[in-house]
Amino acid sequence: MIYLTRKCEFSASHHYYNPALSAEENRRVFGKCSNLNGHGHNYTLEVTVKGDVDPQTGFVMDLKALKEILNREVVEVFDHRHLNKEIPEFANLIPTTENVAISIWNRLKDHLGAAKLHRVRVYESDDLFVDCYGEAA
Amino acid sequence: MKAHLTRRYKFAAAHRLHCTELSDAQNRETYGKCNNPHGHGHNYVLEVTVAGPVDAATGMVCNLADLDGCVRREILDTFDHENLNSRQEFEKIVPTTENLAIVAFQILHRALNHAHLERVRIEETSMNSFEYAGGEEVLA
Numbered sequence: 401m402i403y404l405t406r407k408c409e410f411s412a413s414h415h416y417y418n419p420a421l422s423a424e425e426n427r428r429v430f431g432k433c434s435n436l437n438g439h440g441h442n443y444t445l446e447v448t449v450k451g452d453v454d455p456q457t458g459f460v461m462d463l464k465a466l467k468e469i470l471n472r473e474v475v476e477v478f479d480h481r482h483l484n485k486e487i488p489e490f491a492n493l494i495p496t497t498e499n500v501a502i503s504i505w506n507r508l509k510d511h512l513g514a515a516k517l518h519r520v521r522v523y524e525s526d527d528l529f530v531d532c533y534g535e536a537a
Numbered sequence: 538m539k540a541h542l543t544r545r546y547k548f549a550a551a552h553r554l555h556c557t558e559l560s561d562a563q564n565r566e567t568y569g570k571c572n573n574p575h576g577h578g579h580n581y582v583l584e585v586t587v588a589g590p591v592d593a594a595t596g597m598v599c600n601l602a603d604l605d606g607c608v609r610r611e612i613l614d615t616f617d618h619e620n621l622n623s624r625q626e627f628e629k630i631v632p633t634t635e636n637l638a639i640v641a642f643q644i645l646h647r648a649l650n651h652a653h654l655e656r657v658r659i660e661e662t663s664m665n666s667f668e669y670a671g672g673e674e675v676l677a
Binding site (some may be wrong): 431 | 538542546597
């Protein structure tokens with residue numbers, strides 16, 4: 401089994417606000433992230449796939465194909481968008497980095513052909529990242 | 538679905554690697570320049586990973602403000618700009634970064650009530666790092 405990781409970047413805005421909570425509670429739980437005008441990040445996405453090395457090609461997965469899938473399923477969808485307002489799953493789900501990682505996992509898992517999705521890692525900044533392995537909670 | 542959240546922190550500290558059970562010559566042979574009598578220092582990077590289900594109301598595994606407050610109080614305020622050898626945690630063990638990772642894990646495991654601590658990783662320099670995720674080891 402070999403693990404292959406490809407990295408890409410996208411920039412997006414978001415805010416954290418739960419309408420079931422009062423404005424004061426939102427401020428307490430989410431701090432400045434609750435500002436309704438939103439804020440943004442340069443996200444870095446690392447996607448790791450796993451599989452056996454094909455004896456003919458020497459590949460776990462064609463890197464060019466993986467790049468195209470990441471671009472089509474994630475970057476072109478999220479880049480320069482407001483996550484709350486423009487990405488359907490975040491209409492009623494707070495786009496924390498945890499939920500962004502889960503969203504990307506769900507968007508990618510059925511598009512990788514013979515390779516299997518192993519890990520989605522989303523960096524919101526250099527000092528904060530979230531890993532999703534598709535595990536049940 | 539489960540998520541694993543990692544946050545990076547920085548602190549600077551001095552240490553000297555020296556085992557009292559070894560002779561001076563053996564210490565020198567074992568630890569090299571890390572055994573220099575007056576010690577030396579590093580800018581450590583601490584990565585703390587917590588894991589668990591994503592809370593349906595907040596979208597979070599752990600509130601970052603709670604995590605930051607705990608790590609600051611328990612680790613950064615304790616070790617930043619200190620000499621590790623002079624700390625009681627290292628009275629009986631050599632402050633290698635292996636042991637520092639184990640100490641940090643044990644402190645945070647006791648103190649962190651907000652989420653499940655999964656792993657501690659410490660970079661001593663950009664060229665080496667040490668991870669500890671709990672185990673049977675018991676420190677003196």
